[in-house]
Each structure stands twice: as structure tokens, then as C-alpha cells.
Amino acid sequence: MSVDRTIAPPQKPLVIADRLCKTFGGGRSLFGSAAPALKAVDNVSFEIFPGETLGLVGESGSGKSTTGRVLLQLEEPTSGDIIFKGQNLTGLSKSLLKPHRRDMQIIFQDPYSSLNPRMTVGEFVAEPLIVHGAVTNKSERNDRVAALFRKVGLDPSFMTRYPHEFSGGQRQRVCIARGIALDPAFIVADEPITALDVSIQAQIVNLFQDLQDELGLTYLFIAHDLSMIRYLCHRVAVMLRGRIVEIGPCEAIFENPQHPYTRALLSAIPVPDPKIERNRRPIAFDVNANPIPEAATLRTVGEGHLALLY
Template structure:
């Protein structure tokens, strides 16, 4: 496979177990299998949507890719390099090309720093600016890129709305020109009227900068609008994965069908006629494996 055809990100057998309680001897007595054998790829300039209910392991998967959590097992390959066991000093240059946008834009910003300093901090940390004047110029350009007035650079986070703060978080994430952004439910905390603006901003930036996204979300409507492919998670495992068109038009796993049936329809008559498909949220059986049900479309079924 040529370098151009190789995926930007490849995840193989990613696993994370949390030990929640310990006995008198300090040994764990209960294990939560947050992520269990997750594998997928993201191509250059591609958006993969990761969907599922709360507690399904979506955000933990994103944190494992970013190395904010250490995996119990499995590997993460970014630009062909295994980054899952890199030491912090070797990981530092990788972080320039692998960035994150968090769910809560307010908690991800230092309330004591002016916004211009927060957005410019990655540039200073990675030695990409030589003076305060150059920093202000680059931060002003980033503000304009995400639709903010550069005159706001000297304000503090509490002086902005939720949508504006998320734009600030996006500006900080793109400051280093990343190849991949993990967007961890970036629109969940926003008003409905603002969510579409932020999603359209992601699309505009992707077209302009050629970035790829891992877009973690609950909102299936936004996922359908933004993502090229979709992976559905249940109890730490991927139960279905394929192109957005395949998954929404022909869902093959019962849980996927239940999720799609639960999504509201912005049409009063169709919404009134919508019938939810129930699904018992039991873990997938141990012997279940992903099988290709049509080219590029995978669903979990018994081995």
C-alpha cells in the first residue's frame, strides 16, 4: 500500500479496563470493560462519526487515541507510527498533528488567561512564534478563520457565549495545523440554534485545511450531515460500521436500528408517526465478531 493510500489513523484491538474497587490487600475486585477490542481506520481528510449511548465507550476511545488515557491493550497507529506506547518526550511532536476539541468549551479554557493567550499558547509551547507581536498576528488570523472578531482577544472566557467559546476551542485546536482532530461531543453543550453553525464551521475548516475528524456525538442528524463513515458503539464494542449512507439506509444491527428509530424527525407529521424500535442494552456476546455484510459495511454477529 502506498503512503498516499495508507490511513491517517489505524486503531487495532484497542482495549481499556478500569478497576473500580479494591479489597483489603489492594487487589481489584471489579473491572469495567470500557473499551473492548475496538478497531477502525480514518483516512486523510475523512470524518468518522462515533455514536452510541452514554457509557458506550466513545469518549474513552477518543482519549486513548490522544493518549490522555493509557490503553490496557491494543495499538494506535498515526501516520504509520505506533504511538500507543511512546514516552512523553517522543509523543510531544505528534501532538502538533493530533488535536482535540472538548465537549465543554468553558472548562477547557483557563479562566485566568485572556483568550488570545489561550489560543496562542500552543504556538509558544511548540516554538512556532518568536515574539508577542507575531503571536497576536497569528491569533488574530485564527480568530478570523473561526468567525470571531480579533478585537475580542483581550477578553476572558466568561465574557463569551457557549458558541463563541467553542469557536475559541476550535481556533486553539487548529493553531498548529493538525492532520486529525478528535471532536468529543463538541456540540452537545450548545443551543440547537448554534449547533448547525459549529458543524458547518467544521466542514469549512476541513475543506480549507484538509483535516480529518473523529467526531464523537449523540446527535445522529448532525453525524449524518458531517460524517463520511459511521461506527456504532455498544458496551465498549463496535457493533456496526460503514459509510454514512449504508448505515442509515440499511442498518444491520438491532442496536443501530434502535438508535436511528429514536432520532427525532423535524417534520410534525412524520414525527407523530415515528415508532421507536426497542432494544435490550445487553453486552454483545463474547463470540460475536464483525462481519462484512456488504462491501465496506460491517456488523456484529455471532461467530
């Protein structure tokens, strides 16, 4: 069952990214020469509304994961503002930012790297509850963790096991349980299905959708798999070299793409018919031959649909 995209979003966004930039490098190398600066996120702006899933797509190195990390202040933005629930989080100290961290969580791509091999998965899920003082005693903590395990489709008896005893899909369910432990409003899902078997990916995507329906979660869903993006997301933003080149309602992006890079990405989606797939030719797009002008801006091309045309 696909996502209902007919409901208009609320007027007030939950998350606002306003002209975000993140630059790495620059300055001087160890040998005294000038080190090149890499602008991973370049003047990115978008809004995410409560209960919505915004898909963020683009090739590797386009700045998707960095954008997600900057939104959660895991990386400090070079410039720009992050507004969450009406408050500007940019520049807040760690102590002032800590209460907001309860409401903003991330689920990483590789569940095994996310888990601590020296902790049981029950201890791993319970850690944020302890850090933020959400439980007062061990009994309450164990009850909360057991309930979280059941919510993500795991048997609470698994709480005493270690990460190496689980499959990839089970590990990602453990990471999702930790991500929702503090009842957050916003979750960045950073390619959470890429490292999983194809047979498991649909189960995890369905779990994300079920949790959104049950808990009212808001997602920034970063992925390469455009078919999953179409299934799960309400809106889609396409990134290229740190810039958003197109953003709009999911169906508008898939049915009426405006930027040539978006059209190239969509043309590469496999078709589950060998006869069609054999004769199909993806659209070529040479990134180096199509540099984005610095002054280029997003233009309205449809209702809620913007594209970087130049």
C-alpha cells in the first residue's frame, strides 16, 4: 500500500533548512600548500512538515548524508540556519542543544557499525533513556526496552544478546528501536536499507511507515533506491554536488521531472520486464559538462514543484 499524498501539509513546518552550507577543508596542508576546500552542502533550503516524509536522493558524494548530519547538528554548518519547532538551533551550546536532541534522532546506513559489540542490544537501546534521564530505575528501563523491541518486531527475549548474534535486518530493527526510544518528532534515516538484503528492505520500509502512522513521526529519508522513495515519501528533493536541483511532490518529480539530472536518475530505475529492460537506454548526464552556475536559483515549475533551471 502506497503513501496517501493527497492530504495538504500543515501550514507550519517542523524543520526548516535555510541556506545551509557546509565546507570541509581549506586552509593549509601539512606541507604548507593551500588545501582545497570542498563545499559538501551549498546553499540548501527546504521545509519538512509534521508527519511528512521528505526523500533526499542523488548520487554518492552529492551531499545527502552531510545535509542530514548538519540538520541534527552532528556537523556544525558553515553558514545558514536550522529551525526546529520554531527555534533556531544554529550556534546553540551543547547544554542548550541537549533537550532538542531527544526530539531529533538519526538511523545510520550500516546497522552493525552503529552497534557497540561490547554491549547487549538491550543495553544499546536503553542508553539514550539513561543519558536523558527518561527512566528512574532498572525495572522501568527494562520494561521500556521490551516495549520498544515489540514495537519494531523483535522478541524481548533478544535483549540479552549481542550484535553478532543477529541478522542485518534484525540489527537495523534494534537501531530503529533506539532511534524511537525517546519519542522523537523527527528522524533522519540515512540510507537505512542500503546495507540490507533486497528481501528485507521492504520489511524495514514498511516498519518505517507503520511507525510513522502510529507515532506521528516526520522523516528525512535518504536513499539511492528511487522505487522505495516513490513508495514511502510524500515529497522528493534531488541533490547534485551539494545543491538541490529539484524538489516537489513525489508524483510530480516522477511523472514530470524538469531538471536533466533528475530525468537521468529516473531513467536508470530498473524495469521488472526483461524485454523492456534489454532495449531501454538510460539518459546520460555528464556532471562535469553541466556545471551549476553559482547564481542559479530554484524556479517554480508547478504547484509545490521547484527546479534549478539554467
